[in-house]
Amino acid sequence: DRETRPTWARKRRRRGDGTLSDDEEYMGAVDRAYAMGERAAPERGHKLALAKSYPFMPPPRSIIWCAAGEFIFDAPPIDPLGGSPVFRGPERAPASDALAMVGAHRSTPMSQRVPVIAYGANRSPARLAEKFEDLVGPQSVVPMMKAELSGFDVVFSAHIAGYGAIPATLGFRPGVTVEVSVLYLDGPQLERLDASEAIGINYERRRFSDLEMQVDGLGPLPIADAYISLHGCFDPGDGMALALSAVPAVGRDLPSASGGEALNMARQQLDRDILLDDFIARLGNDEDYRAR
Numbered sequence: 001d002r003e004t005r006p007t008w009a010r011k012r013r014r015r016g017d018g019t020l021s022d023d024e025e026y027m028g029a030v031d032r033a034y035a036m037g038e039r040a041a042p043e044r045g046h047k048l049a050l051a052k053s054y055p056f057m058p059p060p061r062s063i064i065w066c067a068a069g070e071f072i073f074d075a076p077p078i079d080p081l082g083g084s085p086v087f088r089g090p091e092r093a094p095a096s097d098a099l100a101m102v103g104a105h106r107s108t109p110m111s112q113r114v115p116v117i118a119y120g121a122n123r124s125p126a127r128l129a130e131k132f133e134d135l136v137g138p139q140s141v142v143p144m145m146k147a148e149l150s151g152f153d154v155v156f157s158a159h160i161a162g163y164g165a166i167p168a169t170l171g172f173r174p175g176v177t178v179e180v181s182v183l184y185l186d187g188p189q190l191e192r193l194d195a196s197e198a199i200g201i202n203y204e205r206r207r208f209s210d211l212e213m214q215v216d217g218l219g220p221l222p223i224a225d226a227y228i229s230l231h232g233c234f235d236p237g238d239g240m241a242l243a244l245s246a247v248p249a250v251g252r253d254l255p256s257a258s259g260g261e262a263l264n265m266a267r268q269q270l271d272r273d274i275l276l277d278d279f280i281a282r283l284g285n286d287e288d289y290r291a292r
Helices: 022-035 044-052 095-101 125-131 187-196 259-270 276-285
Strands: 063-066 069-073 085-088 091-094 114-118 142-156 168-185 203-208 212-215 224-229
Touching: 044 259, 044 276, 063 095, 063 125, 069 095, 085 095, 091 095, 114 142, 114 187, 125 142, 125 187, 168 187, 168 212, 168 224, 259 276
Parallel strands: 114 224
Antiparallel strands: 063 069, 063 142, 069 085, 085 091, 114 168, 142 168, 142 212, 203 224
């Protein structure tokens, strides 16, 4: 249903030369995701595509996510829940006004939220929509700010997610600056995200201090939480971690791969006689096989 898509996703903007803007390309991807029925019970083909496409598509700029839609900032936001302008449909409006129009005003102030570094699937609004699907109104509002984090890279973890993808973790990497997002979460949202990350089983939420991180519009952020894998980093066989090629980085000195390429490397280690699609399907359907 086109009318259930994020309001701003129905807006169309092009560069002066007629080519698609980054926003347009992202909105087109949103259209395609909804056309594929991403939120419906997927069939085998869609499950395979989902696993291979990890870490999914982050928005091209900082946004506010809420149950009523996604609102994209027109410029680096200095007041994300207040006067900073966002696009809502074809109209430009202060964030506070845009949220009020959809009944999502009076949400938790930025000063009372916990900043959490998102670097994998949690950067995808579509995945957040699944994790926060029953949150409505002010309880659903999540500022999702683009950021640059130095001294780390985003690498594949040494475990398999329930839907067959190899998820990510952060790894210390001096000299590297990687693109991430920062989610500003209130208490209930943080509890929900903790549960989705299988705290104590797959991840721990760790508080970092003295970070070198610049947040879009908000400047330096030295203290933030992040989910760190309890399984360590995936080693494709050369003794090194494997970075996510989908995540932009400056100074990266690790080999990198797409989600599908990483799964094929895992297949070669674990079950080289099986076809890749069959391997992914079995990972998604067989918990014992996934835990090997």
